[in-house]
Amino acid sequence: MRLLKKEERLPILLVTPVVLILTGVLFLPSLWSIFLSFQHYTFGYPPEFVGVSNYIEILSDKMFLNAIFLNFAFVVLDVLFEFLLGLGAALLLSRRFPFQKIWVALIIAPFAVSPVVSIVAWKNLISPQFGFITYLVSFFGVSTDKWLMDPVTAFIICVIINVWREFPFTTMILYAAITTIPPDRIEAALIDGASKFQRFRYITMPSIWTSVVVALTFRTIFAFRTFDVIWILTQGGPLGGTTILSVYLYLQSFKFLKLGVGAAVGVVVLFFTFLISAPYLRILYKQIMARGYK
């Protein structure tokens, strides 16, 4: 281990307090959670060491295995559509058109509204008894009666609402990246006769690729941990059709008061989060090293 150079010591010293705080707020609770996952712990009684029986319990629970599948399906659909919508919105906003600032505000608005408020508003909009969307679609002979009562449609609606809420995040990151593309490259491509798609594929996408990876990394991790939209809309139903890992964890920990089992689920979620984010981080690392930064 080499001694730090003088110019390296100051930045490290400045960052140390933050690292220590994060250690206390994130790392230590995670360790406690891992410890708890080997205990039988519920309110009103002291914890009791039970080895891996919590892990055995969840791995032999069909609902848990179904939750893993549903979680991955949710993440894939959610991130895919958020990315497509976000990229489309970013490309649109990078052009000049009238009232652009108003459009920027409208696109970012879903992200700015309180999550619970927006989800409750959506729930009321599609309420079979009082919903405004219910009223509108009735003119086309469509009924919203069973939208949240069928596992598949309920799942799709959860994805749609989450995409609507979160795509502005992707939009902002990609929009910022697109605006940093040097215009002379676009001009050079135009002079060379490149089509719109070729400009997009050979100029725009490579230029913003790092930002794409960053956006996808963040969105994948956050989508994996989605809880609010599902809990408010369906509470994991109907028929367990929207019970993803976060909902399952909540049920075990705070409904059934099986905190040890909930901690075991949390450890599994942590493992999956590492698994999913590792490829993204590796791509980012390679890109950074390719540019010669140390």
Add this chain to the structure above:
Amino acid sequence: MRQEETLRGAGKLNWIFDIDHKKDKSKKESYIFEGYNLYTSQLYPTSWMDMSEPKKVDRRKFIYAGFGAVALIAIGAAAYVAMNPPVVTQTVITSTTVPTTSVVTTTVPTTSLITTTVPTTSVITLTEPKPEKLIFQGHEVHRKAAVGANAPGQINLIAQFEEVTGIKVEWVTLANPENYDKLMRECSAAEATINLAHCLTTWWAPRMANLFEQLDPWLEKAPIEEFNDFMPAALQSATIGGKLYGIPVRCSGSSMMYHKGYFEERGATPPKVIEEFYDVAKQVTFTKPSGEKVYGFSSNANIGELYEVLTWFARSWDADLITPDYKVVCNQGPVVQALDILAKMYRDGITPPNLTQLQNQDHVNLVKEGRVSLLPGGVSYIITYNDPKTSKVAGQIELAYHPPAAEFKNKWEGAAPTFTYIWSMIIPKNAKYKSWSWELIRFLSSKKSNLILSMQGTDVARTSVYSNPQYLEFWQKQGFPKYPDVLQKVLKYGRPPIPGMDNFSQVAQIIGTKAEEAILGKKTAQQAMDEAAELLKPLMPKS
């Protein structure tokens, strides 16, 4: 000394750093640091450092190091405090004796239907410092009854307590499932943020003895007047291992209600036996000229509370889902029949299409909007549904006996034994200001307070209230003459929906999930309840 370093990266830029050190500090020579870009063949001066001057000490580094050290110490101290929270000791600051005559005396204006005064006395010597406020967790029904928010002219008991004691009472009200979750978290924390709470019968489990304050010593120090007046069953529900942990404040019972206007329009009469239920409900399912659909039957049948709805139907046959001695019987005849009725009504559009997602407030809103003809409900909800301020159907919702099965038609005076709920006021063991919380409990448990509460939307646990002439006259004048009779039968024959146990929440979830499968047509009622029984048996307390 000349030193060349070439740094290569993966990119196309290469630099040669030409470092020319001058070690003779007496000479005013500079240290030149240049970069030579091989790619562009250009020389870029990158930085200059003057080596001839004596080095100045950069004090900023010491300051930053100091900040870093302070931050480290603060984090260490915070971690220590978090691991070893200080124990709050009650120090005697003042010794205050509350006057032994009336603490709270009020006379209700004679325009009100409730004409009574609410005296109470306190002999407790309060040595605990007085808090600014007490936080009371419960259901919205409790709050409304205590503050007189259900109808005009009602008495605000809480305001009286606040006026006399100078302590503000703040409410935290939640639906039942969320109430239970929060109560458990509060009682398990290092210190509760609430001071007292309401606890429901089905939540009582052995774990509560470790989480709730035992109240027998408080009763000895400062007794509640005429404690023998409380229903023994109500007191029993708040007793664990022979020790009392709660004071009953509400005895709720579920009966049947109907929209009399819709029934008259459609020429229907409320079902007298459960076998008529489906046909009657179908008869009163219709679409208004405005396009709004009126459902024949609705309830708060969400997963967490579906076991109540199922029990409600099953009690027509006097059946249980789980017996008081913890035998699982949810897959037996009457319960399966009950689930069949529910499933059939759902399939035929008699219930709302989102039945299994209706929370209590959603269901109440549906009724108040005039979208429901027939419904189960706590007897005291009659006031809520007929409140002219908030309900579009005020004056239309009427009480009726819960219909028994035909074979039991004459067994329980015409009313089936539905389920009862007993809410008790408890003090978390880890709460602050327990003596003041006990004062509030004593105040709300007095005979007069109970009489007032019984006429403001909550049915109480004192037996003397139900034979009080003022109580009987009140319901006559309110336009609900059947109220005392219906309630009396519910309390006489009813019992809790499922016995209290540590796994209550998981049991409710399993029953709700499986019943939903039958209602949505994914399984037959028998299949669903057989699966539920298999999942429930390992969760039952071992005797």
